[in-house]
Amino acid sequence: MFSNLANLFRYRGLVQSLVARELKARYRGSVLGFFWSFVNPVMLLLVYSFVFSTIIPNRTEGLQPYALFMFCGILPWTWFSASLSEATNSLISGGNLIKKVLFPAEILPIVSVLTNMVNFFLGLLILVPSLMYFHRLHLSFALLWFPVAVLVQLVFTMALALALAALTVHFRDIRDLLANLLTLWFFATPIIYSWTQDNVKAYKSLFDLNPFTHLAISYQEILFFGPVGHWKWLLALGAASVLLFLAGYWLFDRLRDSFAEAV
Amino acid sequence: MMTPAIQLTNVSKVYRRYGGRQFSTLKSALLQRSILRDLQPSETFPALTDVSFSVPKGSTYGVMGRNGSSKSTALKLVAGITKPTSGTVRVEGRISALIELGAGFHPEISGRENVFINGIMLGLTKREIQQRFDEIVDFAELREFIDAPVKTYSSGMYMRLGFAVAINVNPDVLLVDEVLAVGDEGFTHKCLDKFAEFKRSNKTILLVTHSLGLIERFCYEAIWLDGGRAMSHGDPKRVVGAYLTKVEEGEELLLAQTTARAVEAADTAAAPADIPRDPTSNMFQATEGRWGSREVEITDVAFLDGGGQPSFVFHSGDPIAVRVKLHAAQPVDDFVFGIGLFNADGVCCYGTNTYLEEMTPQRLTGDAEATFAIDSLDLVEGTYKLDIAIHKIDGFPYDYHRLLYTFRVKSRVHDVGIYRPHHHWTFSPTVQFKEPLG
Numbered sequence: 001m002f003s004n005l006a007n008l009f010r011y012r013g014l015v016q017s018l019v020a021r022e023l024k025a026r027y028r029g030s031v032l033g034f035f036w037s038f039v040n041p042v043m044l045l046l047v048y049s050f051v052f053s054t055i056i057p058n059r060t061e062g063l064q065p066y067a068l069f070m071f072c073g074i075l076p077w078t079w080f081s082a083s084l085s086e087a088t089n090s091l092i093s094g095g096n097l098i099k100k101v102l103f104p105a106e107i108l109p110i111v112s113v114l115t116n117m118v119n120f121f122l123g124l125l126i127l128v129p130s131l132m133y134f135h136r137l138h139l140s141f142a143l144l145w146f147p148v149a150v151l152v153q154l155v156f157t158m159a160l161a162l163a164l165a166a167l168t169v170h171f172r173d174i175r176d177l178l179a180n181l182l183t184l185w186f187f188a189t190p191i192i193y194s195w196t197q198d199n200v201k202a203y204k205s206l207f208d209l210n211p212f213t214h215l216a217i218s219y220q221e222i223l224f225f226g227p228v229g230h231w232k233w234l235l236a237l238g239a240a241s242v243l244l245f246l247a248g249y250w251l252f253d254r255l256r257d258s259f260a261e262a263v
Numbered sequence: 264m265m266t267p268a269i270q271l272t273n274v275s276k277v278y279r280r281y282g283g284r285q286f287s288t289l290k291s292a293l294l295q296r297s298i299l300r301d302l303q304p305s306e307t308f309p310a311l312t313d314v315s316f317s318v319p320k321g322s323t324y325g326v327m328g329r330n331g332s333s334k335s336t337a338l339k340l341v342a343g344i345t346k347p348t349s350g351t352v353r354v355e356g357r358i359s360a361l362i363e364l365g366a367g368f369h370p371e372i373s374g375r376e377n378v379f380i381n382g383i384m385l386g387l388t389k390r391e392i393q394q395r396f397d398e399i400v401d402f403a404e405l406r407e408f409i410d411a412p413v414k415t416y417s418s419g420m421y422m423r424l425g426f427a428v429a430i431n432v433n434p435d436v437l438l439v440d441e442v443l444a445v446g447d448e449g450f451t452h453k454c455l456d457k458f459a460e461f462k463r464s465n466k467t468i469l470l471v472t473h474s475l476g477l478i479e480r481f482c483y484e485a486i487w488l489d490g491g492r493a494m495s496h497g498d499p500k501r502v503v504g505a506y507l508t509k510v511e512e513g514e515e516l517l518l519a520q521t522t523a524r525a526v527e528a529a530d531t532a533a534a535p536a537d538i539p540r541d542p543t544s545n546m547f548q549a550t551e552g553r554w555g556s557r558e559v560e561i562t563d564v565a566f567l568d569g570g571g572q573p574s575f576v577f578h579s580g581d582p583i584a585v586r587v588k589l590h591a592a593q594p595v596d597d598f599v600f601g602i603g604l605f606n607a608d609g610v611c612c613y614g615t616n617t618y619l620e621e622m623t624p625q626r627l628t629g630d631a632e633a634t635f636a637i638d639s640l641d642l643v644e645g646t647y648k649l650d651i652a653i654h655k656i657d658g659f660p661y662d663y664h665r666l667l668y669t670f671r672v673k674s675r676v677h678d679v680g681i682y683r684p685h686h687h688w689t690f691s692p693t694v695q696f697k698e699p700l701g
């Protein structure tokens with residue numbers, strides 16, 4: 001297992017080019033092309049702004065502008081959920097490669113996660129200037145927690161992506177199950193509402209069980225509120241993610257030999 | 264013998280069939296925490312059984328067999344794509360597998376980018392691809408299209424590019440699976456030249472193919488797989504010979520079944536009240552069937568080879584005899600034996616009867632037998648069908664069997680037409696031919 005992990009490092013060139021390929025291919029043929037990577041988050045931001053300032057206005061003190069507050073959670077969530085749904089399908093859609101080319105299969109889910117991470121960064125290019133415009137984001141040491149949060153999320157997402165990708169080869173149901181589960185998970189995470197609300201605090205212990213709660217809160221603190229009070233949870237999640245990653249990779253490695261036959 | 268580049272020792276591969284696992288099983292698997300146990304096979308299929316062979320470094324080895332004989336499984340095992348269930352596979356050196364060309368090409372991006380990604384997948388570095396890029400593109404003959412998205416390529420262009428990348432990986436061991444059928448004549452020659460170059464530079468090639476000619480021409484040794492077992496291996500000529508014999512046996516069986524079915528079907532279909540048709544007007548109308556009054560009945564028809572043994576497959580130029588057994592319920596004095604030979608297109612190759620050959624019938628009683636013998640079956644390769652009939656001189660049929668009997672003619676020479684006259688060539692001394700190979 002660990003030799004396979006080390007082996008993976010040798011393939012970083014391939015991972016790199018596959019991620020680049022995915023990003024290029026995604027908008028190939030459209031008029032705006034790569035520009036869509038920016039247009040999409042802008043549109044989303046505009047829609048949320050309109051809905052939450054005009055249709056169902058949320059005027060909670062300290063959470064203004066509300067659309068930006070939500071966006072701090074939605075961008076990482078999009079990275080997470082898109083990664084999982086793509087990774088889950090990656091081995092099956094890349095079946096041709098697994099069956100016909102000698103190729104470490106874990107590259108496929110990893111590429112899904114990394115491609116969406118790049119999209120996340122592109123989304124930040126829209127989010128960060130907006131935050132600065134509304135004087136929500138300040139240059140401070142708190143920002144140093146940002147790469148930590150990204151790293152924790154990366155490890156956490158990869159752990160789930162590997163396990164799900166491997167299991168989906170045998171249980172195709174997971175694809176459909178996951179889509180529903182992600183919707184549920186989204187609403188169970190304080191992203192479009194704040195965990196500071198009293199009716200949320202009432203269920204604090206339940207929210208604490210949700211790993212993505214801690215990621216969402218961390219991002220919101222780093223980007224929106226300033227002081228980072230949640231770092232202990234973040235680090236704990238990081239440690240758990242490493243263990244989860246090892247477990248996910250172990251499962252993937254266990255099932256590896258069955259992919260070429262079952263895909 | 265040199266050190267083997269590829270060595271398979273007692274390799275078996277059992278494919279698992281994961282039986283219809285539905286949502287309920289996932290749920291129960293989760294509930295009972297038995298996911299790993301559930302991943303055990305519910306049904307198994309032995310794809311390879313105890314296969315061993317070794318390919319010395321620098322030689323070309325052929326793998327042949329019918330469809331479904333697990334040739335490709337063997338190749339995938341060597342490539343390391345799948346793992347053997349038992350036994351060991353050992354390969355020395357860098358492998359490039361031409362299993363499916365262009366696997367992993369992304370349709371939306373350009374040929375150029377795909378060459379790089381495909382190359383990296385096959386184990387090259389970016390710099391190595393840069394160095395070989397021109398060679399790859401020229402080999403694929405795609406210079407003007409290299410910047411177009413791959414989805415605009417024709418399937419031939421796609422395959423050529425895939426082949427060009429794979430072959431330029433510069434492997435020590437090249438695995439080839441039926442890929443020579445991809446290009447036009449010119450490209451195929453180029454591929455064969457490339458193989459020859461590989462052979463010269465002392466690389467190992469494992470070639471999976473249906474083309475027996477390719478095996479005989481290129482391979483130093485060959486193995487014949489059937490149903491996942493090694494039937495024969497060693498000298499390619501001998502292996503190909505053994506294979507062809509087996510194929511003939513299979514064909515015999517098939518033809519015997521076809522014939523038995525046709526006779527049976529005609530027997531049940533044709534009611535005695537069937538309109539007696541004029542055989543001459545039906546001569547060129549290829550519909551199977553059987554009709555007649557059955558006053559004299561054809562009970563059995565057999566093809567006999569030179570040794571008098573029943574057979575369905577003959578070689579061009581062999582002797583063949585058609586033996587007809589009959590039974591006459593009442594003695595008859597008006598009878599003609601007729602025979603007609605048709606090719607697969609329904610063209611009558613030859614027809615005759617005893618009346619045309621001026622034999623005047625006198626008497627036929629009880630059980631009888633007639634044999635029509637051909638000294639030399641001068642037909643080109645193909646499948647032929649036979650009409651056998653016994654009728655009155657005026658054409659009234661006792662028992663007419665229309666195209667019910669099938670036999671096959673095989674030939675090493677693939678000449679065309681129907682009839683192969685006995686022939687030979689002579690030339691003036693100014694015309695010279697090369698000595699035949701082997």
